Amino acid sequence: MSTTEARRARRTRAFASLSLAMTRGLLRDRAAVFFTLLFPLMFLLLFGALFKDDSSEPAHLVQVGDVKMLDSLPEGERAGLREVLEITKTDGSRAARDEALEKLRKGDTDAVVHQGDGPGALVLRFSAADQVRSATIRGVLDSVVQHANQRATGQPPAYRLTAGQVEDESTKPIQFLTPGLLGWAVAMSGVFGSAFNLVSWRRKRLLRRLWLAPVGAGSVIGARVGVTLATAMVQTALFLGVAVTPYYGLRLSGSWWLCVPLVLCGTLAFLSIGLLVGSFAKTEESANGLSQIVILPMAFLSGSFFPLEAAPQWVRTVSEFLPLKHLATAMQDVLSRGEGWGAALPVMGGLLAFAAVMTLIASRLFRWDAA
Amino acid sequence: MSAMSATSGTSAPPQYAIAAEGLRKRYGETRAADGVSFEVENGEFYGILGPNGAGKTTTMELVEGLREPDEGRATLLGIPSWPRKPALLRRIGVQLQASSFFERLTAHEQIHTFAALYDVPPDRADAMLETVGLTEKAGTREDRLSGGQAQRLSIACALVHDPELVFLDEPTTGLDPQARRNLWDLLRHINGEGRTVVLTTHSMDEAEALCDRVAVMDHGRVLKVGAPRALMAEAGVDNLEDVFLQLTGREYRE
Ligand SMILES: Nc1ncnc2c1ncn2[C@@H]1O[C@H](COP(=O)(O)OP(=O)(O)OP(=O)(O)O)[C@@H](O)[C@H]1O
């Protein structure tokens, strides 16, 4: 009994020291730190800012001269209007109107309104550049006009529509960018990191030296698994930390923490691809190239960078076979769509099964030695 | 010493520390080892000599169990070295011809990692670094050590766990005269404790100074085995280099 305990203690110590050696080697490789941690994060910072959902900012409207209907709005309605519409009033001259239309053409404002022929006519000019905003302005002014009509005729409205936006039913960019780019990030470090590590240790003859030390292949691979899982957790913390800042505005829902086991399972799946690449590739360069060939198309086809809704059918069919696609979708579900184990468990099972199959193939191809 | 007595405690110790029988290894057309047989006694200091490409490294690697022989077998301390057995690996120490270290780790971290792999206490790792004169370089990264310093670190890693059987492939290549003498002293010392040492070398005075017996190899075969003095007497020359040249020919080879 004590011998099994002693053996376990020995194995733990070997595993811990290998993990430490690997971690130190990784942290001292600036390029590796940059590519595994900062590079994908830069994409989140950049894409997040580029595709930022800015519909919450009020649309901008230029009112040229007096417009009877708008000027006579009661104060209560005017305040409500100000939340969605920012109105700038200019004088009613011909020059002012031309200037306002020029602004509209350049996209400096979203719409221009001026008095039409006759006291009841209201002319709204808007740009087709941002259709969402144009529709918002039209809708708002339309309802203002209807209210004004009701006031003028004194008739209570026969029908009334109460509209409320349902949060997170529609996908805000940050909601697919965070899981998509995080999935891509763990895929990069999982595939690249382990493939490169394996090939480099083999090429530098460290694997054959370890072959002559009393450690099993399990300890060597296990240390790599531990380091990769820890890296993935750091990546997850960084990504979520950035995404939930008010600027990027990701709102986490109920079981968001399920992304942790999801990321862990996904990392194992990618790591197994890395082990396969690392067992197969002979040089660091070919390990790099092969990893890229695997990761980049997978990331695009899995919708890591942009959603697949508009993609052709065949792309969506192919994506069904990619672990990254399932990881990203399930993460999106648990992070901000309020879904729970039901969404996470099948994907976790699939990812683990994928990892098992790939690891089995990799172990068949594994070589300690370059010769 | 304790490791020695532990292994020889109950059952009788094996007759030989190393027994190689008919080892063959072929790389394409090259017969790197072409039927190598030899025995090394317990506690013996054994040298393998031979020109470049003679098959010394291949023979060592086959005996250590790093490569699977095409034919033949090797037993170390009475245990076949192939397939690999961690329990046996604990009892042998190996310095490979090309040193191999964990990337971007310092000398101190390298030896401590190996100490942990062999489950020996950390102070033993520090002592070993001191023994090979690398204490001052403890904080230097593996890729910034000089050739000789890397060689010494590699030897320290091979000896950190007090192995009963030590394999050193050209350990003194690249060492300065002081380091060479220090290593000789160290090897004599561990051999004096009853440990078996096998080394390859291109230095005939080293073989003469250290080895109880040497094997001269060429073309993947063992040409001659014997004590340096006996070989010199047999050939009628007064140094080992002449024995070597007589056996392997004087011409340059590819
Ligand atoms: N991995 C390998 N693949 C192909 N050929 C090899 C390999 N290793 C060794 N050889 C060949 O086997 C022969 C013996 O090589 P080995 O390394 O055993 O020689 P050596 O006696 O150690 O030489 P040196 O004194 O230069 O270290 C050489 O001809 C070499 O080219």
Ligand SMILES: [Mg+2]
């Ligand atoms: Mg050699």
